[in-house]
Amino acid sequence: MMEMGVSIRCHTMLLWAVIFCSLLCFTSSTNLEDPNLCSHWESYSVTVQESYAHPFDQVYYSSCSDILKWFKCTKHRVSYRVAYRRGQKTMYRRKSQCCQGFYENGEICAPHCTESCVHGRCTAPNTCQCEPGWGGNNCSSACDSTHWGPHCSNRCQCVNGALCNPISGACVCSRGFRGWRCELQCEPGSYGHGCQQKCQCQNAAQCHHMSGECRCSPGYMGAFCEEHCPAGKHGPQCEERCSCHNEAVCHHVTGECSCPPGWTGKLCSQSCPQGTFGPNCSHECQCHNNGLCSASSGRCLCGPGYTGDR
Structure with missing residues (x-):
């Protein structure tokens, strides 16, 4: 009976060892500390051989007073022995997956x-x-x-x-602008991409910050504003017509008349007053004896009976 008990305990310990290994020996290549790893328990069945105490009827003889049985009576007692059988066990294991x-x-x-x-x-x-x-x-x-x-x-x-x-x-930045937000125009004298190109304008003309085109000052014309307005024109873009008379020269910027000798007035439409001549009638005539003075040259035109330069 003692041997039978030891054998049963050994088989029970072996069974629990199998169960414990099934719980701990599950491995995965995934890092178990991964926060995106989920775990759950799953069941499965295994076939095991288990031991048990099998009862059987044991017959033995003992002395008795029955003369008919020759003083030898038959007796029965229940005994047990170790037996084995196959069975299904439900196991549990922890399964980890993403x-x-x-x-x-x-x-x-x-x-x-x-x-x-x-x-x-x-x-x-x-x-x-x-x-x-x-x-x-x-x-x-x-x-x-x-x-x-x-x-x-x-x-x-x-x-x-x-x-x-x-x-x-x-x-x-687009052509003609600068600054971290491209909020500024190119500085005067530069234009184009990155404001890297130098303006070619002359006579104080303004350079367009994008194209480099010259915006001429009044009185000038040409691609780079290098030319005066043509005769008879003046002012912005040379669009104003001169009003000077008597072949007076018109200033290309202001339109002011520069009178030829012998003429005066804003438009050079008045001859010099008697006794004066020259540019702006600024000279006094030197003619004597009622000689007439040329308003342009100051040359004396003598009256009857007189001669000489004056």
Whole structure:
């Protein structure tokens, strides 16, 4: 009976060892500390051989007073012996696998995106983290001209038609502008892309900050404003007509008349007063004896009976 008890205990310990190993010996290549790793218990059946105490009827003889049985009576007692049988045992084991929305990728549980992230990476189930300059659910849409950065979430600050870098947000200025927002025109004397070109305008003409075209000062004309207005014209863009008389010269800027000798007045329409001659009638005649003085040259025209320069 003692041997039978020891054998039963040994088989029971072996069974529990199998169960314990099934609980602890489950391995996975995934890092068990991965926050995206989920675990659950699952059951399974195994066929085991188990021992049990099998009863049987044991017959033996003992002395008795029955003369008919020759003083030898038959007796019965129940005894037990170790027996074996096959049985099904339900086991439990812990199973670890990536949580829903994740898949096993080496030693980590990586998120899964149904749509592939074209210009970005999958950071959560069906969630793309776009690279700067790209947006949309799967990062396939380039930022428009007014937005930049990841998911095109930043608004451009550029002005005056400048282009916005979709990655950094830096402004690429149009011709004729400068500044971090392209809010400033080129400094006087420069124009074009990056304000790198030098103006060629003359005579205090203004240079267009974008094209470099010269805006002539009043009285000048030509591609670089290097020429005076033509005769008879003056003022801005040489569009005003001169009003001078008697072949007076008109100033190309102001239109002021420069009178020829012998003429005076704002429009040079008046002859010099008697006794004066020359430019602006600034000289006095030197003629004597009633000689007439030429208003232009001052030459004396002698009266009857007189001769000589004066």
